[in-house]
Each structure stands twice: as structure tokens, then as C-alpha cells.
Amino acid sequence: MHSKEQISHDDYQKTADWLMSQTKHRPQVAIICGSGLGMLADTLKCQDSFAYSDIPGFPQSTVQGHAGRLVFGELKGKTCVCMQGRFHMYEGHSLCKTTFPVRVFKLLGVETLIVTNAAGSLADGLQPGDIMIIKDHVNFPGFVGLNPLSGPNDDKFGPRFPAMSGCYDKGLRSTAMEIGKQLGVAGLMQEGVYAMVGGPNFESIAEARLLHRLGVDAVGMSTAAEVVVATHCGLRVFGLSLITNKVVKSYEDSDSVNHEGVLEVGRLRSQTVQQLVTELVSRMEINNNTAI
Numbered sequence: 001m002h003s004k005e006q007i008s009h010d011d012y013q014k015t016a017d018w019l020m021s022q023t024k025h026r027p028q029v030a031i032i033c034g035s036g037l038g039m040l041a042d043t044l045k046c047q048d049s050f051a052y053s054d055i056p057g058f059p060q061s062t063v064q065g066h067a068g069r070l071v072f073g074e075l076k077g078k079t080c081v082c083m084q085g086r087f088h089m090y091e092g093h094s095l096c097k098t099t100f101p102v103r104v105f106k107l108l109g110v111e112t113l114i115v116t117n118a119a120g121s122l123a124d125g126l127q128p129g130d131i132m133i134i135k136d137h138v139n140f141p142g143f144v145g146l147n148p149l150s151g152p153n154d155d156k157f158g159p160r161f162p163a164m165s166g167c168y169d170k171g172l173r174s175t176a177m178e179i180g181k182q183l184g185v186a187g188l189m190q191e192g193v194y195a196m197v198g199g200p201n202f203e204s205i206a207e208a209r210l211l212h213r214l215g216v217d218a219v220g221m222s223t224a225a226e227v228v229v230a231t232h233c234g235l236r237v238f239g240l241s242l243i244t245n246k247v248v249k250s251y252e253d254s255d256s257v258n259h260e261g262v263l264e265v266g267r268l269r270s271q272t273v274q275q276l277v278t279e280l281v282s283r284m285e286i287n288n289n290t291a292i
């Protein structure tokens with residue numbers, strides 16, 4: 001199912017054209033809100049908002065904590081579009097469907113993509129409530145051929161064999177760390193490596209130990225596929241993981257993770273994440289690309 005579905009350039013264009021006919025906003029920055037982080041959209045001024053079910057070609061959100069709304073508006077003088085709810089492989093979507101909005105954003109003229117997620121930590125130094133600035137990722141589904149770029153390449157978006165080194169912009173990463181200091185939350189922040197797994201189950205102890213040995217700092221079920229598609233089409237990317245739980249790595253540990261706990265940590269840290277993203281957007285330099 002995953003590798004066969006193809007979405008044509010026209011399909012992305014139709015959705016982009018429909019959105020441009022419904023809103024005057026022409027976003028420069030797109031923000032994907034992770035589990036429990038949908039409040040990032042609430043700060044946008046002069047909002048135009050669309051339920052995913054009303055947007056032609058858009059997939060539907062089925063996960064609690066993902067409202068299923070696309071919100072356009074102004075944030076600190078920049079025009080943004082915010083996904084309140086993302087799509088995951090485990091919902092039954094193909095990877096091209098989970099990443100469909102990213103190419104639509106490119107067609108709307110977006111230059112920078114901010115991805116956020118909730119993730120479990122494997123690194124001993126990352127505690128629930130910490131914020132990990134993503135410096136790199138491991139795209140595990142890609143290892144077995146599940147890649148949103150599989151199938152004929154669309155040269156209008158990017159090359160057949162895109163490089164992924166440096167896909168998380170260094171300048172934005174260091175600006176985010178500086179902002180963390182100014183907000184007094186530097187103690188909560190560090191850089192690390194995110195791994196995407198398919199889900200929907202959380203990790204077994206043996207899987208957690210394996211990921212830890214491989215150098216993964218935090219694990220989740222999203223993000224890497226979106227970043228692969230964004231990098232392919234030339235978007236600048238910034239990513240952060242809100243650490244919502246420690247992944248259980250010991251057979252002596254009786255803790256276990258659940259989605260309600262993940263959403264709760266999102267609520268507790270919502271204001272800090274919001275301040276960090278708002279300040280980052282405020283400091284961004286924009287080239288004012290027009291929609292392609």
C-alpha cells in the first residue's frame with residue numbers, strides 16, 4: 001500500500017490553489033504542531049482557519065491531541081501557517097499522504113518549516129519536560145524502503161537523490177539555544193538525535209536498548225519523513241522534540257508510557273515551547289520568495 005500510491009504535482013497544486021483562493025495570507029513559515037502542542041497556533045493574529053475535512057486533497061487527523069485544523073495568521077510580523085495536528089503512518093496513511101502538506105506549503109511560498117513533536121528520551125541527560133533541539137535524525141522506516149520520496153521523482157520539487165546531511169539548519173539551531181538562555185530555560189534544552197519509528201506501539205525494552213546503543217537520543221513516530229520531503233524541495237528546517245517521557249530501558253523499571261501522559265507534558269510545557277517558537281520566528285530572516 002505504502003509504495004504504490006502516487007500523488008501528482010497537480011494534486012498538490014490544486015490544494016495550494018484552493019487555499020490561496022480562501023485566504024489572503026501568503027505564508028513564509030510553516031509550523032507542524034506535535035502531540036499536545038497545537039496551542040502553537042493560538043498565538044497567530046488575524047487568523048484564517050480551515051478544518052482538514054474542508055480542504056480538498058488533505059488527509060484527516062485521527063489522533064487525540066491533533067485537532068485537524070490548518071491555521072494561517074501573523075506571528076511577530078511574519079506570515080505563518082500552522083498545522084494543528086499532523087498525520088502518522090500508523091493511522092494507515094501512506095508516507096506521501098503524511099507529508100502531503102509539506103509540498104503544499106512549498107507551493108504556497110513557504111521558505112522555512114518548523115517541526116515539533118512529542119518524544120520519549122533514551123539519553124540519560126534528557127528528562128520529561130526537556131526540549132531537545134533536533135540536530136539530526138534516523139529515518140527507520142526509510143531503512144526498509146518506506147520513504148515518502150519512493151516512486152518516480154518529481155523534478156519540479158527536487159532531485160532524485162537528495163542529500164540529508166545538514167538538513168536541520170545550523171543557524172536556526174544556535175539561535176534557538178540563544179533564545180533559550182534569554183528565556184531562562186537553557187537548563188531544559190540540549191541538542192540531540194531523533195529517531196522516527198512506525199508505531200503505534202511504544203518501544204519494548206530490547207528495542208529501547210537497541211536505539212540507545214545506536215546513538216538515538218529521543219524517539220517518536222513522526223517528523224523524519226516530513227523533514228525528508230521538506231529538504232528535498234529546498235525548505236529550511238528547524239525541529240524540536242518536547243521530551244514527554246523516559247523510554248523504559250530496564251527490566252527492573254515498572255514505569256510504562258501512555259498517550260495521555262504524553263499530552264499532559266505537552267500542556268505543562270506549552271507556554272515555554274510557544275515562547276521559544278515565537279521568538280525564533282521573530283528573529284528569522286525571510287527572502288520573500290513568491291509562491292512557485
Ligand SMILES: O=P(O)(O)O[C@H]1O[C@H](CO)[C@@H](O)[C@H]1O
Pocket residue numbers: 033034035063086088116117118119199220221222223258259262
Ligand atoms: O510525533 P507526534 O505527532 O508529536 O506524536 C508522538 O506522540 C504520539 C504518542 O503518544 C505519537 O504519535 C508520537 O509520534
Ligand SMILES: Nc1nc2[nH]cnc2c(=O)[nH]1
Pocket residue numbers: 118119120121197199201202203219220221244245246247257262
Ligand atoms: N515511539 C515513541 N513515540 C513517543 N512519543 C512520545 N513518547 C514516545 C515514546 O516513548 N516512543
